[in-house]
Amino acid sequence: MNNSNKQNPLQRIIPHLADSHLPGREKPLKLAVIALLTGGHILIEDLPGLGKTTLALALASALGLTFGRVQCTSDLLPSDITGLTIFDRHENGFRFIKGPIFNNILLVDEINRAMPKTQSALLEAMEEQRVTADGETYHLPDPFLVIATQNPSEQVGTYPLPESQMDRFLIRTGMGYPDEEIEKLIIRSGSIRDGIRSIQPVVDHDQIIQGIKSVKTGIFLSEKLADYIYTIVTATRNHAMVQTGISTRGGINLADAAKANAFLAGRDFVLPEDIKELAVPVEAHRLLMRPGYESIDREGLLNDLLTKIPIPLS
Template identity: 45%
Template structure:
C-alpha cells in the first residue's frame, strides 16, 4: 500500500512541481475522507493539483467556477419535464463527481456556498423530496482567493470548520519556476497521467487510517494541544471536539502516507497548521502559521 501512495505522490509531482509537501497533505485529507480548502492567489496551480489527483486515482472530475450569479440548482441539478415520458426527470449537476473542484468559492453568494457545504456534509443531495447519493469517494477541493481581493464573499468562520484541512501552495521554487519558464507543458503531462491505484485500493487505504496506532502519551499530547487552544487568551476560540478528532485522524493518515502504521510526534506537528489554523481564525497568508508555531513551541510533547 505504501508503494501505491508513493507512486501517486511521484506522479502528481511531475505536474505540480516542487510541492511534494502540499501533495502529501492533499492525499492525507482524501484518505481521511475530508474536504480540502486551498487558499492562494490565482495562477498558483490549484486547478492543476486537483486535476492531477483525479487523473492519478482514476476518479471522475468536475470543475465548478463560482461566480456571484451562481445558483444552488447550478450545482446540484434540476428536475426538467420530459415530454416523451410525461414526467419530470432529474438532471444531475456538476457536484455528481468523485472529485469536485469548487474554484474561487468566495466569489459566490452565501446561498450557493451553503448548497456546496451541505452536500459536503451530507454526501447526498435532496431535490423536491427525493434524495440522491453522491459518488464515493466524494472529495471537494475548494479554492479561495485571499479575502483582501475585491469581489469576494467572506466564508463565515463557522463554515470554515467544514473543511478538514486548509493548505497554501505558494510560489514555486526557483528550480520549478525555471522549468515552467522553459516551457513545462502541464496540460500535456496531465493528459498523459495514468491511474496509480484502483478505487478499491483507495477505499482500502481509507479504511486503514483508523487502524494506525497512537500510543497513550501521544493521545495526551493531542489533548494538551486542545486544552492549550481553549485556555490561552491569544486564541479567539479553542479547538472544538470535531477539530481535535480531525487533528488525530490527520496525524494517523500522514503517518500512513509516510509509510508507517504508528503515529509519531512529528506527524501531529506536520499536519497541525493545515488542520487547526483555519479553525482558530489564523492568518490566510501563505506559509504564515503563527498560531501553530505557538502551539508547537509551548506545548510539551511528552
C-alpha cells in the first residue's frame, strides 16, 4: 500500500469529528469530505435543525479552512454571493469586495429560496471555480466546497433547482435524525455550536492538497470495476421508468467518489463496495423519471438495481 496515503491525517478526520463533536453524523460527514477530496459539491436535503450548519462549521474548523455562509432569500442578488466592486474614496479607484463565496467551505442555506438568476451565478462559480466581475477574474480558493441545503417540505415561494442543475452536485444526501441514544445525548449536552469554534485543525492546507492529489492519481480503479460502473450506468438508461439515466459525467463522478472513499479507508485501490456504497448518494439525484413516475423513490429504484447487478469477483 502507498505509504503517503496511509499517513494522511485526512483519514482520521471523520472518526475524530464524529467521536468528539458530531455524534451519529459519520455518513454526511464522510460524504462531505469525499466531495471536498474530489473537488465536487454536496447538496443536503433535509429539514432545518438537524445540524447541517454545525456539520459545515465543524468540518471547516477541523480542516483549518475558511468558512462562509449565505442564507438564501428570494431577493438575494448574485453579487451578494460573489462580491461587488465599490468606489474607494481613499484610493480614488474601484475596489472589489469579495463575497462569501471566497471561502474554502461555503454553506448555502436553503438554496431553493434564491431566485434562479442567483442560483445560476452560484452554480456557475461552483463549476468554474472562479468569479468574473467587471471584467476582472478572481480565482476561488483551493480547496473549494459548497455545502448547499434544501428544505424538501417547504415548497411555497421557492425555486426548486432544475433537474439539469442537479448534475452539478457530486452528492446529494439527507441528514436524517440521529439514533435514539445519540439524540438523547445531544439533547442533554445542548448545542455544540460554541464549542465548534474552538476545534483545532488536525490537518494543514498542504495535507489537504496532497490528499486531493492522491485521490486523483494515486488510487487504482480496476478495469472490472469500471465495467461495473458502466453496467450500473447503462442499467439506469435502460430502465423502463427512467427517462434520462446517468450521464457520462455521472459515471466519472461515481468513479472519483469511489476513489475518495478508498483513500479515506487507507486503500490505494477501489473495491466494489466503495462503488456500491456511493452509487445512491452520487447518482440518485441525477435520474430523470418518465412522466407518471416522478414520485417514485429514486434511491429505492437505484438500490433495487444494485441488488440485481452482479459484482465482478474474479
